[in-house]
Amino acid sequence: MNAGEMLTGPFSTLADLIRAHARERGDRLALVCGGETLDYAGLDRAMDRVAAALQRDGIAPGTAVAILAVPSIAYMLAFLGALRAGCVPAPLSPSATPAQLGAMIADCGAPILFHDDANAAIDTAARRIALDGPAFGAWLAPGGTVPAPVAAGPDDPFNIIYSSGTTGTPKGIVQSHGMRWQHIMRAGAGAGFTDAVAMIATPLYSNTTLVLLLPVLGWGGTAVLMRKFEAGEYLRLAEAHRATHTMLVPVQYERVLAHPGFDAADLSSFRLKFCTSAPFSAEMKADALRRWPxxxxxxxxxxxxxxxxxxxxxxxxxxxxxxxxxxxxxxxxxxxxxxxxxxxxxxxxxxxxxxxxxxxxxxxxxxxxxxxxxxxxxxxxxxxxxxxxxxxxxxxxxxxRKKDVIISGGFNVYPADLEAVLAGHPDVADCTVVGVPSPQWGETPVGFYVPRDGAAADPATILEWTNDRLGRTQRLSALAPVDALPRSSIGKVLKRELRDRWEQAQ
Known part of the structure; x- marks a missing residue:
């Protein structure tokens, strides 16, 4: 069955789709990262070597395989090769604490941890395989080795994604092959993924990334991976590779659009840009529509x-x-x-x-x-x-968020409503609102904002301006300037951190 027939059928696995693309157009670039490239024929062969090595080491289908590293082609080989072996990739966030990482590896039961040099010191009983240097190549099965075929059904686990909890051990979210198939199908041929060149600028442990990356590979497109996001480098790579698609979180849109080289960059090849994972302001959407093809x-x-x-x-x-x-x-x-x-x-x-x-x-x-x-x-x-x-x-x-609703004097106050008003002040570049304890009201809203360059208004003036535009039960009790809002790796504001900072200062 060819790739076109598979993509119009009831179900196929990503590993099988990559095999079909390798047969039909093996010289098509699949992955680009840091000066390295790999076409579909090479990707297919390397996935076989990873899968065969896992089988050689006794890693049974359905077993989790942990990955802790920044994006690289070797990272992708570990992830995709594990799928071909019927294993379940568990990509982990390098920003988690060592205790959290050890707990996540134990939670998923991974007997193997693929890691890079920067993440080699995790305390775990799992066997370590370094993705940097010669160790990964030495571990692989010899070239030309073909693994035993493993059939995966829609209900079988595809991967485990750990939630981005800020306290305790994040929960492992089990996503099935059927769920990922739906993501591939949702992308569809209509989005032009068959010849896509997609900029992948968010971490590989994030579902945000996989929602674009996996369909791109499923339809036979090219993924350009950034090891670390930086707005100027993003623009350089997008121009150099004639990027057609991207998935960015709002804070990345903000940084790319604000970069001094943005208007001079040739981004005319872009056909489709996606955004998810955090609130995306109407003003920024309008700016992206106006300035980015x-x-x-x-x-x-x-x-x-x-x-x-x-x-x-x-x-x-x-x-x-x-x-x-x-x-x-x-x-x-x-x-x-x-x-x-x-x-x-x-x-x-x-x-x-x-x-x-x-x-x-x-x-x-x-x-x-x-x-x-x-x-x-x-x-x-x-x-x-x-x-x-x-x-x-x-x-x-x-x-x-339901947990972020501020109950002040018995009234529900929704932070997003207040943030929309505060963000409208010309001297506010970024902002958020959190609820803090109040002896009088139970909770009260407090705003935090990043001043725009050259801002003239002081916090008291901005506070008065904002409260004049809010209902009586919504008004901010205080407003504090900050250099930057604390955010997760995918751009979500860490409101708990601001709340704790405020309470400690009182």
Whole structure:
């Protein structure tokens, strides 16, 4: 069966699709990273060598294989070769603490850890295989070795992604081959992935990255991997490789658009840009549409699956404040504290159902149950943890995380509503709002902002300006300037860190 037939069939695995692309157009570039390149024929052969080495070492199908490293071609070989062996890649974040990393490796039960030099000192019983230098090549099975075939079905685990929790041990989210197949199919030929040159500028342990990277490889495109994101280098690589697609988080869009070389860069090859993972302001979407060639699409969803919305920004310029409408075949609803659906226009917790949902949290049945909601017909939904409201046309606007809602004097205050006003001040470059303890109100909203270069207004002036535009129960009790907002590796503001910083200063 050729790749075209596989991509129009009911189900195929990514490893089999790469094999088909290697047979049909093996000289097509698959991976580019740091001056190294690998075509599909070479990728297919190298995946065989990894899979055969895992089988030689007794790593059975269904076993987790941990990877802890910055992006590289060797990293991709470990990940994709593990899939061909029927194993389950568990990519880990180098920004996690050593204790968290050791706990994650133990949690997934990985007997092997692929790592780079910068992440060699993790305390684990797993066998270590260095991706840097000659060690990885020496571990591989000899060239030409063909592994025993392993069949994977839609319900079999594809990978384990660990949630980006800021405290404790992140939860392992088990995603199936069927879920990843849905991601490949959602990309589809209509998005031009068969000849795509995609800029991959987010970490490989992030689901944000894999949602673009895996479909690009599934359709036979080229992935240009950045070992570390930097706006100027991003522009250089995108121009040099004539990039057509990218997935960036909002803070990356901000840095690329603000780079002094942006307007001079030739980005005319871009056809489609994606964004996800963190709030993307309407103003920044408008700026990207105005200055960066190609369409702009925002995804809203979660690593666990649930439902996904899409905002096709270039076709909906009056809806840039929203995250779009549910994808066809995805059912998204809003519920109250009692699990009852709320009327259109009212705020509720987002729950979603789709063909692409996690199997569950690895080894955590109670956490899996807590993440689920069932409708009157017994259908399973995943709780997103976000709060939102649907407008009359079915577009979803997010108002904040459920856990971040500020209950002040008995009123629910949604940080996103306050942030939208604060961000409108001309001297504010970036901002967020968090709830802090208050003896009078229980909780009270406090704003943090990054001053724009050359800002003239002081915090007291900006605070007064903002509160003049907010309702009486919404008003900020304080506003503090900061050099930068603390963010995760994929751009989410770490509100807990700001809250702790504020409380320690009082």
């Amino acid at each position: 190609g369409a702009l699409v925002e995804y809203y969803g979660m690593t666990e699956g649930g439902g996904t919305t899409i905002l096709v920004a270039h076709l909906n310029p009056d809806k840039l404040h929203t995250v779009g409408k549910p994808v066809e075949g995805h059912d998204i609803r809003l519920i109250d504290e009692q699990g009852r659906e709320v009327p259109q226009g009212e705020v509720g917790e987002v729950v979603g159902r789709s063909p692409a949902m996690m199997t569950g949290y690895h080894g955590r049945e109670s956490a899996t149950r807590e993440a689920e909601w069932f409708d009157a017909e017994g259908r399973r939904f995943i709780r997103h943890g976000d709060l939102g409201r649907f407008d009359a046309e079915g577009f979803l606007t997010l108002v904040g």
